[in-house]
Amino acid sequence: MFQKGTTIGSSLGSGHIENWGESGIGDNSQQTDTSTDVDTDDKNQVSFVSFLIFSLYIRLYVFVFCKSSALRRLAQNREAARKSRLRKKAYVQQLENSRLRLAQLEQELQRARQxxxxxxxxxxxxxxxxxxxxxxxxxxxxxxxxxxxxxxxxxxxxxxxxxxxxxxxxxxxxxxxxxxxxxxxxxxxxxxxxxxxxxxxxxxxxxxxxxxxxxxxxxxxxxxxxxxxxxxxxxxxxxxxxxxxxxxxxxxxxxxxxxxxxxxxxxxxxLSASSLGPTSSGNVAxxxxxxxxxxxxxxxxxxxxxxxxxxxxxxxxxxxxxxxxxxxxxxxxxxxxxxxxxxxxxxxxxxxxxx
Known part of the structure; x- marks a missing residue:
């Protein structure tokens, strides 16, 4: 009986131990999966934050670049407008001087003829x-x-x-x-x-x-x-x-x-070295x-x-x-x-x- 009980106990104990071992293994595997998911989420969150920061940097750079380009174009337009006004003013002054000199010349011509x-x-x-x-x-x-x-x-x-x-x-x-x-x-x-x-x-x-x-x-x-x-x-x-x-x-x-x-x-x-025909039919060069x-x-x-x-x-x-x-x-x-x-x-x- 003892041997049989021992045998049974041993077999029960052995079965129980095996079941417990399997349960432990299952628990350990579940804990490992949970830990892996947490690390992945953290990494994903870090990557997303980095992406957001990078996007903000890109947007900031584009904004600054566009702003500077706009300011530069505005400055160029203002300079071009200023030069245009100066050229126009000089041209008007030149016309006025020519008019005055022309009037003076006509007076001198009239006096000379007289x-x-x-x-x-x-x-x-x-x-x-x-x-x-x-x-x-x-x-x-x-x-x-x-x-x-x-x-x-x-x-x-x-x-x-x-x-x-x-x-x-x-x-x-x-x-x-x-x-x-x-x-x-x-x-x-x-x-x-x-x-x-x-x-x-x-x-x-x-x-x-x-x-x-x-x-x-x-x-x-x-x-x-x-x-x-x-x-x-x-x-x-x-x-x-x-x-x-x-x-x-x-x-x-x-x-x-x-x-x-x-x-x-x-x-x-x-001037007569080449053909005297229309220039379109000749060599332009x-x-x-x-x-x-x-x-x-x-x-x-x-x-x-x-x-x-x-x-x-x-x-x-x-x-x-x-x-x-x-x-x-x-x-x-x-x-x-x-x-x-x-x-x-x-x-x-x-x-x-x-x-």
């Missing part, structure tokens, strides 16, 4: 071009003032020649007229840079004067011929000096004239290159006018050195009388009766 000093109609007829180029308008106005001042100096010089004024005082007046000629060459230099074709065409001169113009002015050799017929008897040395000056002036004029002819022929060759080459050649016109004015300036200076003070005064009066008669002839021609 005094018998004719100014070419091209100045007022081509007024749109003059307004477009303030340098040309300024030259036309300054040239009117120069003519007025030149006439005053010539009148003083004529009175001095007709009086018993000494050579020293007479030389002082001659130097004043020569210095005044220097001013017109400076004005022409500025006018040439503003519009070389305006100076080359001589639209600031009278029509008859333009008929005798050469490269924007008078021919030095022709002027020496006019002077030589009205001077007092010259010494042999003076006569030789005037002849040499006239010959050298003629040679320089011929060289410049040949240069102008060569430039014109070069422009003809350049070749056409633009052709125009650029022609523009570069046209730029040399300024140099031709500058060389011609330099020749005129040096001729007057050489003449002044060759002649005495009284002879130089007579020569300047002859030059003025010659140009005044050209202007008078222009006025008579324009006022002639027409059928």
């Amino acid at each position: 005094q018998g000093i004719f100014i070419a109609t091209g100045v007022s007829g081509d007024i749109g071009h003059s307004v477009a180029g303030n340098g040309v308008l300024a030259f036309d106005l300054d040239y009117v003032h120069w003519v007025d001042e030149h006439q005053r100096l010539i009148n003083d010089l004529r009175s001095a020649v007709n009086s018993s004024m000494g050579d020293n005082e007479l030389r002082h007046l001659v130097d004043g007229v020569m210095a005044h000629y220097e001013e017109v060459f400076q004005l022409k230099s500025i006018g040439t840079k503003a519009d070389v074709f305006h100076m080359l065409s001589g639209m600031w001169k009278t029509p008859v004067e333009r008929c005798f113009m050469w490269l924007g002015g008078f021919r030095s050799s022709e002027l020496l011929k006019v002077i030589g017929n009205h001077l007092e008897p010259l010494t042999d040395q003076q006569l030789m000096g005037i002849c040499n000056l006239q010959q050298s002036s003629q040679q320089a004029e011929d060289a410049l004239s040949q240069g102008m002819e060569a430039l014109q022929q070069s422009l003809v060759d350049t 070749d056409y633009m290159g052709q125009m650029a080459l022609a523009m570069g050649k046209l730029a040399t016109l300024e140099n031709f006018i500058h060389q011609a004015d330099l020749l005129r300036q040096q001729t007057l200076q050489q003449m002044h050195r060759i002649l005495t003070a009284r002879q130089a005064a007579r020569a300047l009066l002859v030059i003025n009388d010659y140009t005044s008669r050209l202007r008078a002839l222009s006025s008579l021609w324009l006022a002639r009766p027409r059928e």
Whole structure:
């Protein structure tokens, strides 16, 4: 019995122990699952909070970036508006200055015509071009003032020649007229840079004067011929000096004239190098290159006018050195009388009766 009971007890105990063990194992597994779920929830909560923080940072960054961009665009718009207002103000001021100078020029032209000093109609007829180029308008106005001042100096010089004024005082007046000629060459230099074709065409001169113009002015050799017929008897040395000056002036004029002819022929060759048909059917790149080459050649016109004015300036200076003070005064009066008669002839021609 004992053995059997022992056996049964052992078996019961054993069964109970086995059941208890299984229960313990089940409990332990449930506790482990619960702990794992808690850790996962915590991690999920941490990740969600991190996500929220990151999202807030992104939103804050986007807000700050957009705000700064808006402020930057606003500042740029304000700066652009300010510059636009300044440009508009400068443009209006420029128009106002042009209007005032135009009105002043018209008054000067009217006064000059009343005094018998004719100014070419091209100045007022081509007024749109003059307004477009303030340098040309300024030259036309300054040239009117120069003519007025030149006439005053010539009148003083004529009175001095007709009086018993000494050579020293007479030389002082001659130097004043020569210095005044220097001013017109400076004005022409500025006018040439503003519009070389305006100076080359001589639209600031009278029509008859333009008929005798050469490269924007008078021919030095022709002027020496006019002077030589009205001077007092010259010494042999003076006569030789005037002849040499006239010959050298003629040679320089011929060289410049040949240069102008060569430039014109070069422009003809350049512009006719390719087909003269519509540009749409040709090579646009070749056409633009052709125009650029022609523009570069046209730029040399300024140099031709500058060389011609330099020749005129040096001729007057050489003449002044060759002649005495009284002879130089007579020569300047002859030059003025010659140009005044050209202007008078222009006025008579324009006022002639027409059928």
